[in-house]
C-alpha cells in the first residue's frame with residue numbers, strides 16, 4: 189500500500205509506542221493526527237514534527253472524540269490508516285494475600301480503555317475508510333491494534349490487563365473478515381517489554397534484569413522497532429488478520 193500522502197490517526201500518539209509510530213509514519217510521507225488524552229504532550233509533539241502532524245485531544249472510549257479526530261485526519265489527505273496504541277496497565281491479583289477480591293471497577297476500567305477503546309476506534313475508522321475511493325487492487329486502508337505478550341503469557345497480577353489484550357487478539361480475525369469486503373486489513377502487534385516512558389521510571393538494574401529475560405537480543409524493545417513494524421504492516425498489503433509478537437522471543441514466566 190502506498191503510504192505517501194495518506195492520512196492516519198494514531199491513538200496514544202503523544203507517548204511511547206504511539207509517538208514512535210507517529211514518527212515512523214511521518215517519515216513515509218503520511219499525514220498523522222495524534223489522538224491522545226494528554227493535550228500538552230500531543231500539542232508539543234505536533235508542533236515539533238511540522239506541517240504533516242496534527243493533534244486531536246480525546247478519549248478512545250468516547251465516540252464523539254474519535255469522530256472529531258477522524259474529522260481532523262480527513263481534512264489533510266485521504267484517511268486510510270488507524271493505529272491503536274492508547275492503553276493503560278493495572279496490577280492486582282484475583283484474590284490478594286488477605287483474601288480480598290480484585291476490584292471490579294479496576295477490571296472494568298482496563299477492559300473499557302484497552303479493549304472497548306480499541307474496538308471503538310476500529311469500528312469508527314473502518315466505517316469512514318469504507319466510504320473512501322479504493323486504491324490499487326481494491327484496497328482502502330489498514331487498522332493496526334496493540335495487544336501485548338500478556339495476551340498469551342499473562343503474569344501473576346495481570347488478569348485485567350491480559351483479559352483486555354486477549355480480547356484484542358480475539359477480535360483481529362473477525363474484524364479482518366468483516367472488513368475484507370471493503371478492502372480494509374486488520375492486524376495486531378503484541379509487544380514484549382518495550383523501553384517506553386513507563387519503564388523509564390524503573391531503576392537501571394531492574395531495566396537490565398528485564399532485558400536479560402529476553403531470548404535474543406537481551407535487551408528491552410525500542411519504541412522505534414514498534415514504529416517500524418507498524419509502518420511495515422501498513423505498507424505490506426499481503427499482511428492481514430494476524431497478531432505479530434514483537435518481543436525478541438520472550439516468553440513471560442508466571443512472575
Ligand SMILES: NC(=O)c1ccc[n+]([C@@H]2O[C@H](COP(=O)([O-])OP(=O)(O)OC[C@H]3O[C@@H](n4cnc5c(N)ncnc54)[C@H](O)[C@@H]3O)[C@@H](O)[C@H]2O)c1
Nearest residue numbers: 200203204205224225247248273274275336379381382384
Ligand atoms: N511498553 C511496553 O512494554 C508495552 C508492552 C506491551 C504492550 N504495550 C501496549 O502498548 C500501548 C502503548 O504503550 P506505551 O508503553 O507506549 O504507553 P504510554 O503510557 O507511553 O503511552 C500510552 C498513551 O496512551 C494515552 N491514553 C491512555 N488512555 C487513553 C484514552 N482513554 N484515550 C486516549 N489516549 C489514551 C496516554 O495518554 C499515553 O500518551 C499500550 O496499549 C500498552 O498496553 C506496551
